[in-house]
Amino acid sequence: MLSLRPVVSPDRERGPGGTSGGVGAFFAGVLMVAAGGYLLLNQVQVTTSYWSFGGQGSFGLSLLPLLAGIAFLFFDGRSLVGWLLTAVGTVIILAGVLMHMDIYFRPTSLFNTLVMLALLFGGIGLVARSLRSS
16 A cells, blocks of 8 residues: 655654754744734834825825826726826825834833843744754
8 A cells, every 4th residue: 555654764854944953942932932022012002193295284195196097997907007007106105104104112111021022032042943953
């Protein structure tokens, strides 16, 4: 009978990344990175401000290339001008949103901050160690 299991000798077993590092350390590191990253990102507050150009609100103005591109595409779906205007309008809107974001780290205790950073960087160290040949 033909077996579909590969024949692997014990000395040729491989861990994460094809190295002989520890699988347990890899998964422990991934869990630590996930927990530390979640806790750290949970303390971040993101707010936005209004778009302005010359003191006036200008978000509506940034929609014009996108709307014109959509109109061209509804008229002719293969219109190069329509695709270009749609792409440029989308990039303008995404860039505007990113440029007007304010990111703040909410106040927390030093202990909580150290726990978050220790989990995050300790996990990165464990993952890196498990990917290295021992």
